[in-house]
Amino acid sequence: MYLKEKLLKALKVKNILIAIFAGSCLICFGLYIVHMLVYYRDDLETAMSAVDMDLSIRMMIIAAVLFIIMLISRKIIGDARFFSSYFEGDLDGIIPLDDLAQVTGRSHSKIRRQLNICRKLYMKNFRITGQGSAEAVELFSKTVSCQCRSCGAPIEKSIYFTGKCEYCGSSDLFAGVIAGDRYYSISQTSSKGVQKPDYYTAKHLGARTALFFVLMVIGLSLLAIFFIYDMDLIGKYNNKDYLRELLMTNKSPYSSYKLIKADIMSNIIFASGFVVLLVPVVFNRMRRGRYLTAAKLCSNFFARCATPFVKVSNIPGLNELSTRKRKLGSVRGAIRVGYLKNCTLEIHDKELQVALAKQIVKDRCPGCGAPITGAADENYRCNYCGKTIMQVVVKK
Numbered sequence: 478m479y480l481k482e483k484l485l486k487a488l489k490v491k492n493i494l495i496a497i498f499a500g501s502c503l504i505c506f507g508l509y510i511v512h513m514l515v516y517y518r519d520d521l522e523t524a525m526s527a528v529d530m531d532l533s534i535r536m537m538i539i540a541a542v543l544f545i546i547m548l549i550s551r552k553i554i555g556d557a558r559f560f561s562s563y564f565e566g567d568l569d570g571i572i573p574l575d576d577l578a579q580v581t582g583r584s585h586s587k588i589r590r591q592l593n594i595c596r597k598l599y600m601k602n603f604r605i606t607g608q609g610s611a612e613a614v615e616l617f618s619k620t621v622s623c624q625c626r627s628c629g630a631p632i633e634k635s636i637y638f639t640g641k642c643e644y645c646g647s648s649d650l651f652a653g654v655i656a657g658d659r660y661y662s663i664s665q666t667s668s669k670g671v672q673k674p675d676y677y678t679a680k681h682l683g684a685r686t687a688l689f690f691v692l693m694v695i696g697l698s699l700l701a702i703f704f705i706y707d708m709d710l711i712g713k714y715n716n717k718d719y720l721r722e723l724l725m726t727n728k729s730p731y732s733s734y735k736l737i738k739a740d741i742m743s744n745i746i747f748a749s750g751f752v753v754l755l756v757p758v759v760f761n762r763m764r765r766g767r768y769l770t771a772a773k774l775c776s777n778f779f780a781r782c783a784t785p786f787v788k789v790s791n792i793p794g795l796n797e798l799s800t801r802k803r804k805l806g807s808v809r810g811a812i813r814v815g816y817l818k819n820c821t822l823e824i825h826d827k828e829l830q831v832a833l834a835k836q837i838v839k840d841r842c843p844g845c846g847a848p849i850t851g852a853a854d855e856n857y858r859c860n861y862c863g864k865t866i867m868q869v870v871v872k873k
Contacts, residue, residue: 478656479561479602479616485554488599492554495547502540506533508747515743519735556591557599559813564603565837566663566821568634568652570619574605574612576824582809585610602656620655626664629864638665638785638832660840660849665785667834670819674776676834679815686769693762700755707748714741765814771807772816779820779833786823787831805829 510533517524524530563580564572577588589612592605602617623632625642626649632642634652641648651664670676679685713719720737774793794804808831811817823832840849845862858864 478659479564479600480557481599481601485557485599488550488554492547492550495543499540499544499547502536503544506536506540509533510537511746512743515746516739518739518742553591553594554599555813557595560592560595561600563821563823564614564616565654565656565661566823566832566835567616567619568621568623568637568654568663570616570621572614572616573824574614575610577614579824579829580822582805585612616656618656622653624651624653625649626651638835662838662841664836664838665834666819666836667782667785670780670834672780674773674780677776677779677817677819678772679818682769682772682816685816689762689766689769693759693766696755696759696762700752700759703748703751703755707745707752710741710745710748714738714745764810767807768811768814768816772811775808775811775817775820775831779831782833785833785835786825787833789829789831792831 509529513524513527513530514521559581560577563577574585574588574592577592578585581588583591589605592614596603596605603614604617605612606615607613621634623634623637624630625632625645625647627647628642628645630642630644632640632650637650637652640650642650651662654661654663675682720734723737724734778793779787789801789805789808792804792808794800794807805822808817809822812820812822819834819836821832821835823830825832838846841847842849842859842862842864845859845864847859847861849859
């Protein structure tokens with residue numbers, strides 16, 4: 478209800494097509510430009526006047542610009558999805574920007590800028606109100622009713638997730654939310670995760686871990702191979718004995734030292750290019766490894782927690798020297814890449830905490846999970862379990 482879903486699906490396809498086109502152009506036209514500049518390095522005028530040089534440079538610029546646009550678009554879409562999920566879990570309809578800054582680890586001004594961009598491009602049904610430190614996100618048309626799942630009695634928002642029904646004593650509480658033309662329920666299902674770490678981790682995390690190590694080994698091996706190959710070529714470039722021996726070989730395809738050195742320089746550039754590309758890839762894999770470790774530690778810890786909220790200071794670190802900032806970075810990263818699930822970072826009592834097992838179910842009965850169909854008034858009775866769901870909007 479806060480995302481322009483149809484637009485996002487179209488943009489996702491657009492980004493994939495741009496990535497394929499831009500990547501192909503950068504490789505094909507980039508190789509041609511490097512080849513011409515190396516072989517005609519003593520006569521750059523000849524290289525620049527080549528038939529396809531002008532076209533290649535233009536296509537490289539276009540491809541680079543498209544690639545940057547694609548990366549920016551992907552990042553903004555990711556931010557939009559994060560903000561939308563956070564808005565859906567809010568019960569007040571007003572979210573201070575300072576809270577979002579703490580949750581994301583970004584500055585107040587950066588959060589405002591990102592929200593303004595998302596609101597104009599990919600999101601809807603909210604606005605930013607207030608000024609300075611009092612700035613907040615105001616959600617449109619959001620009504621929340623907290624209830625007891627057992628007897629249907631209304632519950633105050635302040636004890637949602639943590640209190641008990643004053644009528645029947647049940648602690649199985651949930652919130653019914655109306656936002657725009659959508660109804661959804663928010664439940665606390667931590668009982669499903671008791672002594673079950675898998676409840677808080679992505680499916681097949683073990684397989685993902687194994688794949689991580691395989692890809693890490695492949696990445697490091699390729700980086701070492703291209704680096705050694707590059708160093709070997711650099712050593713041969715000014716090695717007169719090697720150049721003389723190669724030129725004097727009967728089957729040598731070269732007719733001069735110039736051609737040999739041009740070919741070596743071309744290979745040096747290509748090998749160096751692969752090294753430059755592989756370094757950030759390997760670094761990113763190492764960071765993913767930190768997120769995998771954090772997911773395993775946190776899931777084991779969450780499975781032993783008896784409360785719906787966990788203070789960040791209590792979360793185990795990757796080692797004894799882990800600071801609060803490093804813990805937060807690991808948890809944020811694990812949640813963002815999907816290694817940790819059924820948990821979110823939220824602000825409660827003006828403190829950053831991890832909310833466990835908050836489950837959002839859209840357009841379904843919170844009692845039995847059946848779809849809500851044919852609702853004619855605010856209080857809808859489920860056709861399957863007979864439960865009355867308060868304040869359901871008229872479905873179209």
